[in-house]
Amino acid sequence: TSPRLTFHDGRTIPQLGYGVWQVENEVAADAVAEALEIGYRHVDTARGYNNEAGVGQGIARSGLARDEIFVTSKVPNQDQGRDATLRSFDATMEDLGLDELDLYLIHWPAPEKGLALETWKTLVELKEQGRIRSIGTSNFRIQDLELLEAETGVLPVLNQIELHPYFSQPEHREFHAFKGILTESWSPLGQGGGELEDPAITAIADAHGTTSAQVMLAWNLALGNVVIPKSVTPERMVQNLAAVELELSADEIASINGLHKGEAGRQGKHPDEFSGHQGA
Ligand code: A2P
DSSP, rough: OOOOEEETTTTTSEEEEEETTTTTTHHHHHHHHHHHTTOOOOEEOGGTOOOOOOOHHHHHHHHOOGGEEEEEEEEEGGSHHHHHHHHHHHHHHHHTHHHHHHEEEOOOOOOTOOOOOHHHHHHHHHTTTTTEEEEEEEHHHHHHHHHHHHHSOOOSEEEEEEEEEEEEEHHHHHHHHTOOOOEEEEEGGGGGOOGGGGGHHHHHHHHHHHOOOHHHHHHHHTOOOOOOOOOHHHHHHHHHHHHHOOOOHHHHHHHTTTTOOOOGGGOSOTTTTTSOOOOO
């Protein structure tokens, strides 16, 4: 099982979780039940993934006590604004079959909507009512985080952003650390793309007798980030969780830090865009 990190609100989160972006609702129940069986204790979903009902069934099937599992979901762009967010949250909880959510995030800042601040105030309200244990953001730019702080004085416990070796977000991580916000990495495996074959990464994997995926995850964990790799392949799910055991040397970490390509390494949507669709 994974070590835990502590939020600025005092709560804790398993550092390595199971991400279910691109897991179809039809397979989500089996996949989540399998992940919990393997030993994952943290599941990251979103209203926009259209799989919360499946995720909820997987959680129920595990038979684990509620407090043994950490569950995250997210408000989709189209549900930003106070009333829509309250309705969206109720639907999420209904589908997940939960009374309290561990962590609720605003999925994207969606700048064209101009509703991120109102949505954030609604999350603060839900936390005060005890329906959400911790509140955070996803894909927020530094200026978005500064707006929340200036207007509400409440910062997210974490900000979930795209982060993998070719796109390692050094400026964002530095800002988060300065503000006491944890960084959470989506697509830590670069969506199964070229980094898995990068010679610098395969060399480190060979030296440790592990896989490239484990090296990428161990590097991300060593930076102090929360990571949520996705896989629907049981053998890979086991492998990814076992990355918490892999310790890299300072030189190995530095060599992976050197793979950063800036904007050219980004694979997903830029938060400046508001296209209405959800993405990761
Ligand atoms: P699959 O789900 O078919 O096993 P990310 O989390 O960065 O978005 O990456 C998810 C992608 O990486 C999926 O296509 C997933 O495939 C693949 N993947 C997950 N774990 C591994 C692994 N240990 N080795 C290789 N590919 C993996």
